[in-house]
Amino acid sequence: MHTDLATVGAQRTIAAVFPRPVPGRHPGDEPATHPGMARHCGKDEEIFAEGDAASHYFRVVSGVVRSCKILSDGRRQIDAFHVTGEMFGIERGDEHRFSAEAVGDVTVVSFRRCSLELLAESNRPLACQIVSTALINLERAQQHMILLGRKSAIERVASFLLDTADRVATDTIDLPMSRTDIADYLGLTIETVSRTLTQLERDLVIAVPAMRRSIVLRNKAALRRLSE
Amino acid sequence: MHTDLATVGAQRTIAAVFPRPVPGRHPGDEPATHPGMARHCGKDEEIFAEGDAASHYFRVVSGVVRSCKILSDGRRQIDAFHVTGEMFGIERGDEHRFSAEAVGDVTVVSFRRCSLELLAESNRPLACQIVSTALINLERAQQHMILLGRKSAIERVASFLLDTADRVATDTIDLPMSRTDIADYLGLTIETVSRTLTQLERDLVIAVPAMRRSIVLRNKAALRRLSE
DNA sequence: CGCTACTTTGATCATACTCAAGCCGAGTGG
DNA sequence: CCACTCGGCTTGAGTATGATCAAAGTAGCG
Numbered sequence: 001m002h003t004d005l006a007t008v009g010a011q012r013t014i015a016a017v018f019p020r021p022v023p024g025r026h027p028g029d030e031p032a033t034h035p036g037m038a039r040h041c042g043k044d045e046e047i048f049a050e051g052d053a054a055s056h057y058f059r060v061v062s063g064v065v066r067s068c069k070i071l072s073d074g075r076r077q078i079d080a081f082h083v084t085g086e087m088f089g090i091e092r093g094d095e096h097r098f099s100a101e102a103v104g105d106v107t108v109v110s111f112r113r114c115s116l117e118l119l120a121e122s123n124r125p126l127a128c129q130i131v132s133t134a135l136i137n138l139e140r141a142q143q144h145m146i147l148l149g150r151k152s153a154i155e156r157v158a159s160f161l162l163d164t165a166d167r168v169a170t171d172t173i174d175l176p177m178s179r180t181d182i183a184d185y186l187g188l189t190i191e192t193v194s195r196t197l198t199q200l201e202r203d204l205v206i207a208v209p210a211m212r213r214s215i216v217l218r219n220k221a222a223l224r225r226l227s228e
Numbered sequence: 229m230h231t232d233l234a235t236v237g238a239q240r241t242i243a244a245v246f247p248r249p250v251p252g253r254h255p256g257d258e259p260a261t262h263p264g265m266a267r268h269c270g271k272d273e274e275i276f277a278e279g280d281a282a283s284h285y286f287r288v289v290s291g292v293v294r295s296c297k298i299l300s301d302g303r304r305q306i307d308a309f310h311v312t313g314e315m316f317g318i319e320r321g322d323e324h325r326f327s328a329e330a331v332g333d334v335t336v337v338s339f340r341r342c343s344l345e346l347l348a349e350s351n352r353p354l355a356c357q358i359v360s361t362a363l364i365n366l367e368r369a370q371q372h373m374i375l376l377g378r379k380s381a382i383e384r385v386a387s388f389l390l391d392t393a394d395r396v397a398t399d400t401i402d403l404p405m406s407r408t409d410i411a412d413y414l415g416l417t418i419e420t421v422s423r424t425l426t427q428l429e430r431d432l433v434i435a436v437p438a439m440r441r442s443i444v445l446r447n448k449a450a451l452r453r454l455s456e
Numbered sequence: 457c458g459c460t461a462c463t464t465t466g467a468t469c470a471t472a473c474t475c476a477a478g479c480c481g482a483g484t485g486g
Numbered sequence: 487c488c489a490c491t492c493g494g495c496t497t498g499a500g501t502a503t504g505a506t507c508a509a510a511g512t513a514g515c516g
Contacts, residue, residue, distance in 0.1 A: 069374045071456050077374040092363035098370060134362050135320035141369035142326060146297045146305040148376035149415030153472065179495065187377030192472055194496055211481080212495065228299050381504065407463065420504055422464055439513075440463065 036109035041102035047089075050099045054091040056110040057130070060084050063106030064176045067098045068184065078185040080140060081177065083167060087133040103177045148187045151228065156186040157196040158227035161206065161217060171217045200226075264337035269330035275317075278327045282319040284338040285358070288312050291334030292404045295326045296412065306413040308368060309405065311395060315361040331405045376415045379456060384414040385424045386455035389434065389445060399445045428454075 038061060041047060047058065050069065058065075060082050067088055068078040079098055082088045089100060111126070147156055160182065164173050175182070183190045197215075200206045205223055207216040217223060266289060269275060275286065278297065286293075288310050295316055296306040307326055310316045317328060339354070375384055388410065392401050403410070411418045425443075428434045433451055435444040445451060 069370065071374065071378060073456065075378040075456075077377040079370050079373055090363070092360065092367060097367060131359055131362070132320065134359070134366055135318070138362055138366045138369060139320060139325060141366060141373060142297070142307050144373060145307055145369060145376055146299065146303075148373055149305040149412075150299060150303040184377075189473060190495080191474085191497085195472095198496070228301065417505060418463080419465085419506085423504090426464070 036111045038107050038109050041106045041108070043102060043104050045102045045106075047100040047102065047106075047108060048096050050096060052096045052099075054089065054094055054096045055113055057087060057089040057091075057113055058100070058108045058110050059087045061107040061109055064103040065100050065106055065108065066103050066177065066181060066185075067100045069098045076184045077187065078181060080137065080144075081181075081185065087129060088137075090130055090134050090137075103181065153186075153188055153192050153196050154199070154226050155228050156188060157193060157200065158223045160186055161215065162220070162223055162227055165217055165220075171220070172214060173217070174214045264339045266335050266337050269334045269336070271330060271332050273330045273334075275328040275330065275334075275336060276324050278324060280324045280327075282317065282322055282324045283341055285315060285317040285319075285341055286328070286336045286338050287315045289335040289337055292331040293328050293334055293336065294331050294405065294409060294413075295328045297326045304412045305415065306409060308365065308372075309409075309413065315357060316365075318358055318362050318365075331409065381414075381416055381420050381424050382427070382454050383456050384416060385410075385421060385428065386433075386451045388414055389443065390448070390451055390455055393445055393448075399448070400442060401445070402442045 036059070039047075041063075047065065048054075048056075062084055065082040065088060066078050067080050067082065068076055070076045080088075081103065082100075089096060091097065147159055151159065161173065164175070165171060168174075177185075179190045179193050183193045186193065188196075197206070197208060200223075201208050203222075205217075205219045205226070207218055208214075209216070264287065267275075269291075275293065276282075276284075290312055293310040293316060294306050295308050295310065296304055298304045308316075309331065310328075317324060319325065375387055379387065389401065392403070393399060396402075405413075407418045407421050411421045414421065416424075425434070425436060428451075429436050431450075433445075433447045433454070435446055436442075437444070
């Protein structure tokens with residue numbers, strides 16, 4: 001019944017948002033209290049898994065992190081790539097709803113999760129960042145939904161290239177992730193991504209140097225047109 | 229450069245999240261300060277448009293609201309449906325990044341948006357709700373991305389029926405939205421939605437009474453299997 | 457009754473997937 | 487130094503899923 005939903009929603013408090021104010025240091029914990037200690041991860045190493053207790057959240061110090069969900073039969077959807085300076089792993093409930101993995105070599109810092117109320121009082125800038133990050137991730141997710149739900153393969157790839165170029169603010173992109181990662185991010189297969197890139201290359205919209213891991217945007221206007 | 233991104237991210241404050249602490253009542257404003265005055269909307273009426281100044285956020289009092297984005301050629305993606313008690317229209321920047329429309333007859337209350345810092349001090353429960361809502365919307369968006377990116381038509385429809393049944397907590401769903409809305413939410417065409425529903429009906433997984441606007445889930449286990 | 461809006465159904469088509477093979481650079485060992 | 491393998495990427499041929507185009511059914515309403 002609708003009224004029930006209303007009541008449930010209205011009764012949530014900030015304590016419910018981050019419901020685990022950990023009383024003290026626990027013996028088995030990762031070394032990650034306030035200032036956040038660094039952790040290095042190699043390629044494809046898992047930072048946390050879907051279903052893990054969401055006892056920490058994270059910030060990327062260097063490298064790129066992917067967060068993804070996997071269906072029972074192995075189909076994978078990458079929700080987002082997180083680059084240097086971005087936070088990830090922020091949850092409302094008490095477990096992570098997606099897994100996070102290192103795309104290449106990565107350094108992250110983790111923060112012990114605690115009541116947002118306490119956090120807001122003791123460390124307001126960090127609390128702000130957390131809220132801000134959640135809203136940024138929401139905006140990106142909303143933008144990504146229209147890509148996944150309504151755009152064609154070329155439009156998806158073009159959008160991806162433009163977004164990535166915007167984030168690094170250059171016209172030459174050094175893609176840190178594999179074709180498989182790109183495919184799972186764009187909701188396509190690796191073959192379709194590859195074919196689309198070669199088509200864009202044939203049409204002189206992009207150039208893909210020998211190693212195939214960097215991409216030069218030669219005609220951004222055309223890309224913008226193609227991305228709808 | 230990555231370091232730039234890091235700096236930008238780190239410098240955001242709560243003031244930047246809700247950057248418009250409106251000093252006083254403005255003459256042209258909607259009557260919507262703190263307790264939030266009600267507004268009624270008829271079917272398909274726009275509550276706010278993409279690009280509108282995000283001066284208020286909203287809560288659904290009755291009815292269902294859809295929030296969506298539209299591509300230049302008219303393709304539409306519905307981000308989410310918001311039912312009674314849920315909040316929507318929460319933004320980080322200063323304009324709405326999607327439009328919100330009434331699915332049927334709807335009553336909403338709007339809240340003047342103000343600095344989250346002020347809000348946290350003056351009205352903590354509301355601040356909590358806002359943050360909580362943002363995180364809930366993020367979770368839903370993440371869940372929806374795997375549907376849009378990786379699921380087949382039957383899986384999408386089955387997931388949609390199960391989710392909707394969960395939200396109303398019954399096995400008979402009175403769908404408030406049209407087939408077109410469902411299609412635009414699931415990233416399908418109206419024809420595919422219709423065909424899929426009749427297929428599920430043929431297979432005795434659901435029943436669709438004459439008016440075609442309510443759906444009875446006859447075999448939830450089968451639906452769960454079909455939704456992957 | 458006949459309009460309109462919405463939905464269903466049918467036939468055909470296109471886009472992206474699947475399966476399969478080949479290519480290329482890097483690393484390894486003879 | 488060359489032959490080999492391995493992983494990631496590209497290319498090709500055939501197919502399937504869902505889109506498109508078109509028409510017919512159905513309920514609501516004047």
